[in-house]
Amino acid sequence: MARKIIIDTDPGQDDAVAILLALGSPELDLLGLTVVAGNVPLARTAGNARKVLELAGRRDIPVFAGCDRPIRRRLVTAEHVHGASGLDGIELPEPTMPLQSAHAVDFIIDTLRSHDPGTVSLVPIGPLTNIATAFQRAPDIIARVQEISLMGGAYFEVGNITPAAEFNIHVDPEAAAQVFASGAEITVLPLDVTHKALTSRAWVERMRRLGRIGEAVASWTDFFERYDREKYGSLGAPLHDPCAVAWLIRPDLFAGRFINVEIETEGTYTTGMTVADWWGVSGRAPNATFIRDVDAGGLFDLLSERIARL
Numbered sequence: 001m002a003r004k005i006i007i008d009t010d011p012g013q014d015d016a017v018a019i020l021l022a023l024g025s026p027e028l029d030l031l032g033l034t035v036v037a038g039n040v041p042l043a044r045t046a047g048n049a050r051k052v053l054e055l056a057g058r059r060d061i062p063v064f065a066g067c068d069r070p071i072r073r074r075l076v077t078a079e080h081v082h083g084a085s086g087l088d089g090i091e092l093p094e095p096t097m098p099l100q101s102a103h104a105v106d107f108i109i110d111t112l113r114s115h116d117p118g119t120v121s122l123v124p125i126g127p128l129t130n131i132a133t134a135f136q137r138a139p140d141i142i143a144r145v146q147e148i149s150l151m152g153g154a155y156f157e158v159g160n161i162t163p164a165a166e167f168n169i170h171v172d173p174e175a176a177a178q179v180f181a182s183g184a185e186i187t188v189l190p191l192d193v194t195h196k197a198l199t200s201r202a203w204v205e206r207m208r209r210l211g212r213i214g215e216a217v218a219s220w221t222d223f224f225e226r227y228d229r230e231k232y233g234s235l236g237a238p239l240h241d242p243c244a245v246a247w248l249i250r251p252d253l254f255a256g257r258f259i260n261v262e263i264e265t266e267g268t269y270t271t272g273m274t275v276a277d278w279w280g281v282s283g284r285a286p287n288a289t290f291i292r293d294v295d296a297g298g299l300f301d302l303l304s305e306r307i308a309r310l
Helices: 013-021 043-056 102-114 129-137 140-146 167-171 174-180 200-209 210-232 244-251 296-307
Strands: 003-009 026-035 064-065 119-126 143-151 186-189 256-259 262-265 275-276 288-294
Touching: 003 013, 003 102, 003 244, 013 026, 013 043, 013 129, 013 244, 013 296, 026 043, 026 102, 043 064, 043 210, 043 288, 064 102, 064 129, 064 296, 102 119, 102 129, 102 140, 102 186, 119 129, 129 140, 129 174, 143 244, 174 262, 186 256, 200 210, 200 296, 210 296, 244 256, 244 288, 244 296, 275 296, 288 296
Parallel strands: 003 026, 003 119, 026 064, 119 143, 143 186, 186 288
Antiparallel strands: 256 288, 262 275
């Protein structure tokens, strides 16, 4: 039986590829997309999520708009990375499928309550505001979550939006702190993993030959790569968010440890830092599986295979 999932997202080119990976994978049953403000403001993330679904011919997947700002802070966005639309690259038509009237947080709560405990996983690939807000409003749902597979944080790679913080955690560190303290089963796919899985020209051109959807992936990657090439001098770009989906499909591609992870919310220079106790020196109880390694070739083969199915 396919694993039921909700993807919580702020598309984002790499978010879009993650959504396509889920749609092309029979192991997963995507119940809905919940969107949050992050890479761009909420109105744009809500539109981008529907554009991706329409591109894939999946108007049947409902999209729910969620929180338009972090719990306590002003919103920080990333147009400098993703472009003004958040999904710059190929020009996609404005979506015609409706945005659902229910709030994303209510959808998360209602879905977890209406399914048997341990049968729905959450896949947050943006700031954790929607997830934390749902846990605040309905603490009973925490024990019902099968797993949270999230893209966020870093250890050795440290930060990509500040010297200390990864973007998704930095945008709403209070939300992240609440989720990590919740007691839910959490797997973290941090920059340490995603920066080991860089796109290549060969893979991008392979995508371009796969028709309309592959052309979109190639175009998004062409746009997305320019930032990492300029910043890191790398030959390709990390497709961060697909890792959180790939973990649910092929966990054998990844390796990590069950450790304690805390989120810094008050540091002068380190707010949003993922304090990952990799060496077990703090004495704090482990609360998350923190992934450090990936079979990059296997990951990109998986992406190619599943996107080709759409």
